[in-house]
Amino acid sequence: MxxxxxxxxxxxxxxxxxxxxxxxxxxxxxxxxxxxxxxxxxxxxxxxxxxxxxxxxxxxxxxxxxxxxxxxxxxxxxxxxxxxxxxxxxxxxxxxxxxxxxxxxxxxxxxxxxxxxxxxxxxxxxxxxxxxxxxxxxxxxxxxxxxxxxxSHGDISSKDVNLTEKKQLVVFDPTSERMHSHDVDDKTWTPMQTIDQAIIQNTLYSAVVMESYIYVICTNKSFYSLEYAESNAKWEQMANANLQNACAVALDGFVYGIEYEKYSNIMERYDSSNNRWTRLTNKSLDMDHESLVAADGKVFCIAGSNQLYRATNQVEIYDPVTSTWSMDDRSLNEARYSASATATEEGIYVMGGYNVDGRSTLTTVEFRSSVTKTWMMLKPMNNAREEFGSCVIDKKVYVIGGNGIPANIEEYDPATKEWKIIETIQGKNIVPMATVAISI
Incomplete structure (x- = not known):
């Protein structure tokens, strides 16, 4: 060359x-x-x-x-x-x-x-x-x-601490095709973003909040997210879940879901960093109408109905660190299914549902202390409820709807150990399993 x-x-x-x-x-x-x-x-x-x-x-x-x-x-x-x-x-x-x-x-x-x-x-x-x-x-x-x-954990937007920020209760109303937030202190309702038509057509089933996003799952397994703090934000369709009629909870940047109306031992996890659902280790029990809640860094599947159509009082616990399931050493005091569960830093609340043979709707409430790991009975709710929503705002527990009763809201104050009805919702058709609490 x-x-x-x-x-x-x-x-x-x-x-x-x-x-x-x-x-x-x-x-x-x-x-x-x-x-x-x-x-x-x-x-x-x-x-x-x-x-x-x-x-x-x-x-x-x-x-x-x-x-x-x-x-x-x-x-x-x-x-x-x-x-x-x-x-x-x-x-x-x-x-x-x-x-x-x-x-x-x-x-x-x-x-x-x-x-x-x-x-x-x-x-x-x-x-x-x-x-x-x-x-x-x-x-x-x-x-x-x-x-x-x-x-990689969901495109978290930059936001300074707001000293006046407060939590509000959010419901989904297909009639008005809107979300509505409720200030539990001053008893005011505020219209929020519209519900995407695809969500309405696919029938919204349950909702969960993670970071600054609301995620909803429809009955046909479709999955959507909305950055709720942005007034002009649009619903975005994410990867479909593989779960039929799923309920979900958020824990450490992931969404965990189970099939609610199906005898199943399947749980899946959604990772927003790669927009993917992954099937996890199967539960030990095939149940339906379980209560799902995240607490103490773990996911709890509480009670539910077995294949003999009988309510149980058993509790399974999933540890994300080891990817293993274990049975809670201490079961509920009362068997129930179609109950609602929520958690504070102090422990887990389980409320209402059907009794052991499904003939009666319950008002009873149980609490599992994060310290003692034992279940204790609390003062019952004013209304018997099943398949309803619950959430925590400022350490108080709120329950809404269920059992075909008017969509009233009850509040439990751990300081006074008392339940009281704080609101009766007028003119709204509330999706019972989709009540969430957000920070505004």
């Missing part, structure tokens, strides 16, 4: 170029690239560039990769055509930088901020934060990496 280039034998030069292109592989790449650069063979340079993009992982594992110049490394890292995962590119960029860290560290810090960080696995991003001291030299790189980790 040197002789033909010096003597300007273009046809021979072209023939050599074709030979080098045909012979290009991970072993010959680096020498071929040097020849292309030295003799300004544009066609061969382009061929080498495309080869490097397509076979990045193979050439990156060669010792000669560490000798590539900054311009070519930048090209490989910034190109959207590079066939390698973002974490692989980042790992090789780190290796290349450490080969001559004094000369290359500035290049690394400028390039690492151009990666699509949210496409890296969370475990690798945590590894970078914990182990790569190079990142500590750039506040901006650390900031972007940290934000990417937060964004």
């Amino acid at each position: 040197g002789v033909t280039h010096m003597m300007q034998l273009q046809r021979l030069c072209d023939s050599i170029t074709i030979f080098l292109e045909d012979d290009l592989d991970p072993r010959s790449f680096f020498q071929t690239k040097k020849i292309a650069n030295r003799y300004n063979c544009k066609q061969l340079e382009e061929k080498c560039n495309q080869f490097a993009l397509q076979r990045f992982k193979e050439i990156a594992q060669s010792d000669e990769f560490m000798k590539l110049d900054e311009k070519f490394i930048s090209f490989l890292m910034e190109s959207k055509e590079t066939k390698a995962k973002e974490e692989v590119k980042c790992r090789m960029l780190l290796a290349w930088t450490k080969h001559d860290i004094d000369e290359r560290k500035e290049c690394f810090l400028s390039l690492v901020m151009k990666f699509q960080l949210t496409k890296m696995t969370l475990s690798y991003r945590r590894f970078l934060v914990e182990n790569e001291t190079l990142l500590y030299k750039s506040f901006e790189a650390l900031r972007l990496l940290t934000l990417s980790i937060l964004d």
